[in-house]
Structures are given as structure tokens and as C-alpha cells.
Amino acid sequence: MNSMNLILCAVAATALDLCTLILIITAYREKRSATKNWDWVANSMELAEQGMTYDLGCDEILIGRHASADIRLPDLSVSRYHAMLTVSNGRWTITDIGSKSGVFVNGNLVHEAVLHENDIIKLGNRRLVFRKRRDERVR
Amino acid sequence: MYANPVAYIFSCIFVLLAHSSMLVNIYFNGNYTDIKEVIVLGTAVLILDIVYFVVMLFFKQISYAVDFLLILILNMSVIFQSCFGGVGFNLKHYITCIAALVACKAGFLFCRNHKWIQEQKKLIYAAIGCLMVIILLFTGSRSMWINFSSFSIQPSEFIKPLFVLACATSVMDQQRRHKILFVNVVYENIALLGLTGAIVLLQWWCRDLGSLPTFMGIYACGFLLRICYPKAKFSKKKLIFAGALLLVVAVIGIRFAPEYVQHRLHVDIWNDKNGDGWQQAQALIGIANGGWFGVGPGKGYLHNIFAYDCDIVFSTICEEWGLLYGLMMVCVILIMIAIPLINPPRSYFHGTMSAGVCAAFVVQMALNIFGSCNLIPFTGVTIPFISTGGSSMVVSGLMIGMLMACQSPVFKEPKNKKKLKPVPAWRWTE
Numbered sequence: 353m354n355s356m357n358l359i360l361c362a363v364a365a366t367a368l369d370l371c372t373l374i375l376i377i378t379a380y381r382e383k384r385s386a387t388k389n390w391d392w393v394a395n396s397m398e399l400a401e402q403g404m405t406y407d408l409g410c411d412e413i414l415i416g417r418h419a420s421a422d423i424r425l426p427d428l429s430v431s432r433y434h435a436m437l438t439v440s441n442g443r444w445t446i447t448d449i450g451s452k453s454g455v456f457v458n459g460n461l462v463h464e465a466v467l468h469e470n471d472i473i474k475l476g477n478r479r480l481v482f483r484k485r486r487d488e489r490v491r
Numbered sequence: 492m493y494a495n496p497v498a499y500i501f502s503c504i505f506v507l508l509a510h511s512s513m514l515v516n517i518y519f520n521g522n523y524t525d526i527k528e529v530i531v532l533g534t535a536v537l538i539l540d541i542v543y544f545v546v547m548l549f550f551k552q553i554s555y556a557v558d559f560l561l562i563l564i565l566n567m568s569v570i571f572q573s574c575f576g577g578v579g580f581n582l583k584h585y586i587t588c589i590a591a592l593v594a595c596k597a598g599f600l601f602c603r604n605h606k607w608i609q610e611q612k613k614l615i616y617a618a619i620g621c622l623m624v625i626i627l628l629f630t631g632s633r634s635m636w637i638n639f640s641s642f643s644i645q646p647s648e649f650i651k652p653l654f655v656l657a658c659a660t661s662v663m664d665q666q667r668r669h670k671i672l673f674v675n676v677v678y679e680n681i682a683l684l685g686l687t688g689a690i691v692l693l694q695w696w697c698r699d700l701g702s703l704p705t706f707m708g709i710y711a712c713g714f715l716l717r718i719c720y721p722k723a724k725f726s727k728k729k730l731i732f733a734g735a736l737l738l739v740v741a742v743i744g745i746r747f748a749p750e751y752v753q754h755r756l757h758v759d760i761w762n763d764k765n766g767d768g769w770q771q772a773q774a775l776i777g778i779a780n781g782g783w784f785g786v787g788p789g790k791g792y793l794h795n796i797f798a799y800d801c802d803i804v805f806s807t808i809c810e811e812w813g814l815l816y817g818l819m820m821v822c823v824i825l826i827m828i829a830i831p832l833i834n835p836p837r838s839y840f841h842g843t844m845s846a847g848v849c850a851a852f853v854v855q856m857a858l859n860i861f862g863s864c865n866l867i868p869f870t871g872v873t874i875p876f877i878s879t880g881g882s883s884m885v886v887s888g889l890m891i892g893m894l895m896a897c898q899s900p901v902f903k904e905p906k907n908k909k910k911l912k913p914v915p916a917w918r919w920t921e
Contacts, residue, residue: 356519356520357519357520357784357787358784360515360516360519360520361516361520361784361785361812361813361815361816362784363512363515363516364509364512364513364515364516364812364816365813365815365816365819366512367505367508367509367511367512367513368509368512368513368567368816368819368823369819370505370508370509371505371506371508371509371563372563372819372822372823372826374501374502374505375502375505375506375556375559375560375563375826376556376826376833377498378495378498378499378501378502378555378556378559379554379556379830379833379834380833381495381498382494382495382498382553382554382555382556382834382898383833383834385494385495385553385554386553386554386834386898389553390837393837393902409837410836410837410838410839411837411838411839411902412661412662412663412838412839414662414666420719420726433666436662436663436666438663439902440606440902440903440904441902441903441904442902447663449663449666450666
């Protein structure tokens, strides 16, 4: 193989490398757009407890006592898998998934309920507020 | 319109640059008799690039990275396939690449709304059943192809994306448990186990044992994600149980494998290099012959070996383009399926679907590449997007479309959603 061919092969390989690198950077840039889109879908909501906030980062949030729950409430009054938060059409819904102590939204026992801003959710002895996400600096 | 115009323009330029540099390499270094061959190939590749860059903007997506990687790898594949044994535009492969792009967009549109696709689960199971019946009726017990006049299709390939969809699940579905004796079970998990068993038996009957690890890989991923919720942590007990189960299945599979498979497991390719070890021995010699930078496009000799463009395509590419380029081609495919790690899906259904697609691609590539390098027995499985074959190409496109759907999902309730019966409020009220 002569030096010309070697250079051409190296150039082709370098171009492919560069292209791959640019596409990885593109994917990272698109992550920001995806986060923005999610904020729009999820209305930038969060669940808050005394001194604690839980980010709602995906469309199905499992709440319970079990270690594998997305929002873990280590309290014996909360079932292992207590309730599920789901989002569609920009609205969050809470569903009781067979808990022992039930799900209360603003004091009413519900099986499934659409949540609105500042609703109080009671799961066992734990009270959570469904509210707009607050900026760290504001807090 | 795309939210990142700068990224779009740069991505377009660099994809064109990567293909152009390959074409320049062919022009100066390739084995061709007529310059027209190179011009036709170059024109076809660049036109497909530009047309796809325009077409993809008509699809409202959040992320286009997978699209760029797909067109990059597909046109690389067209260039590779057109150079084997002398430069000449491979029209058939070009058409299958276009079919893969169409299938990709169809897969994207089909899987965008995971709530809708979840409602079609019964139809998905029915479609897999229909394909299995077609295989039983039309392929015969030692074949996996249905031959029409001028072309043939492999129906078992089309089961793969449907099986990925069947394996995908949502957290809510996994919470619908029913008590049977003392165990809480999810009916869908039992149905999936039954379906997997049926597919394994069918593949065994067809002697399509090369595809078995792909199905098992998809199922293993789906099974693990069903029994563990990885958002918190994997259960060690469950992982050990799953690993032990896999080991037992592998041992039983090897013990009762047909005679020709047993032979392949123990064949010494260098002692039998003119017999059963012929293809693998030649593939390894080809890789060694190519070295890091290859002998030049169209200048290899592996095109004289049977299945040079599908089963041992990795070796053929390494011989003509070099090991470095071959490994980079593998990296591009791996990066394409690893995009969900950069931008993770926001729904568990899409997450499990991505995992299934990744499992299928990784297993297929591993079987082909390791088989070519004599690290495992030869299986005859194709490398997605690189090997020839219409069925494989269309199905790979469809699965990448599913991956795109995970990147740009829609969170909308289907219009005709069935209302669940309200549970009586038997509990006390506050």
C-alpha cells in the first residue's frame, strides 16, 4: 500500500470519526430540547412534602414504601405500592393501585383523580402537595 | 421545524463529508474499470443523503440524532456493498436501504404514542400468531424462507419487532397483579412466557437456530425489566435467579442441539479449513490480509467466498477498508442504539422497548462479528443495515423507528380509551 492510499484511508476514517463526534454532540444538544418538551408536557409540576420535593421526571410515577418505587415514602402507613401518578394531554392523574389505607385528594377518598395545582394528597400518614416547580433561587 | 438549526446544518455537512471522503477513497484507491461506476455510486449516495435530510424535517420530532446516524450507516452500507469484488453500483441494496428508511418512519409513527400501542397488545400477539402460522404452513421444517418468483422473504424476521413490542411493558401493567394460590402474578407475563416458548419451538422446528439467541436476548431484557424496576435498583436475588435460569437453558440447549450444531461447536477451523472451517478460516485470513487500512475498495478476494455480503460481511469490509474502518462502522451502530442513554425515554414502556431493540441489535452484531472471528460458532445471522437481505433491512429500519419514537414520544390518551370501572369506595372517608 503506497503512502497516498494510506493517507486517503486515514482521511476517510478521520471524517467518519468527526461525523460521529458531531452527531453525539447533536444528541446532547437535543437533550435540552427534550427536557423543555417534557416540562411543557408535565406542566413543570412537582410533589412536595415538608422539607422534601420530588421531581416528576417520567410519565408513570410509582409512589410507595418499596425500595423500587420512584417516590419512596418509608412509612408503615403507606403500602409498598400505594399509588401511581400518570400524565397525558398535559394533565396529571393519581390512581390508587390497591393500597390498604387509600388515596385522599383534598380530603376526599378517590380511586382515580385528576390533580390540580396545590392539591393536597394524603397517602397513609404522609401529606404531599402537588405544586408548580420552584426555582432553587426563589426558595 | 427543527429546534436546533445549527446542529442540523453541522450534522448534514459532516454526514456528507464522511460519505464524500469514502467516495474520494474509492476514486483514488478503488478497483474499477469505468469511472462512470464511481460517478453513479457517488451521485446515488449523495442524492439519498440530501433527500433524507429534507424529508426528515417533515416529521415533527424532538430529536434527529438517530436519523443522522441511520442515514450515515445506510449509505456507508451502500458504498461497502457496491465495492465488493470491484466497484459497481448495487441497485438492489440501494432499494432495500430506501425500504429500510420508509420502514423506519413507519415504525416511528406507529410507536410514538405508547398508550395507543399498549391498547393494541392483543393485536400484536395476534400478528405474531399469524406470522407463526405462515411459517408453519409455508416455509417447511428445514427452511426459513418463503420463495416467490424472483425474491424471497424471511417471515421470522418480522416477528422480531412485534416481539419487542410484546416484551415492552408499563409500570401500571406490572401492577395489575392477580393472586393464584399464594403467588401474585401478572397475566401478561405468563402470556409472554408462553409466546416465547412457542417462538423457541418454532425456530427449532425451522432449524433457524441462529435467530434463537436474538429472541432470547429480547426476552431476557423484557423479563428482567418486568421483574425489577431499575429506577431504584435491581434485586440481587432476582438477578441471580435469572442468571441461573439462563445458564440452565443454555446447557440444555447445547446438550440437545442437533448434530450439525454440536459439530460446529467443536470444529477446529484450521484442521478442517477445506471443509466445515472453510468460511471462517477465509474470513480470518481476509481480516489479516486487510490489516489496519485495508487492501482498497474492491481489491479483496473474499467476494469469492459464499455469503461474503451477509454472513461474513464484517471480514469482507475489514479486508477492503481495513480493521480500523470495520470497527468504526460497528461503533456507529452501537452509538445509534446507545442514544437512549444520552436522552433517556420518559416512559417505562418506551424504556423497555428501547432495551429490547438494543438487545436484538447487540446480539445480532455479536453473533455475526464473533462468528467471523471464530470466537463463537458460525450462526449466519446478519449485521443490521450492513448485510444484504430485504427482510433483515426492513425489520432493522422498523426497529430503529421504534428507537426514534422513544426519543420523540407523544403523551396523549387515545381518543377511544376504555373507561375502567370505578372501584367502590368501601373504605372510610376522612
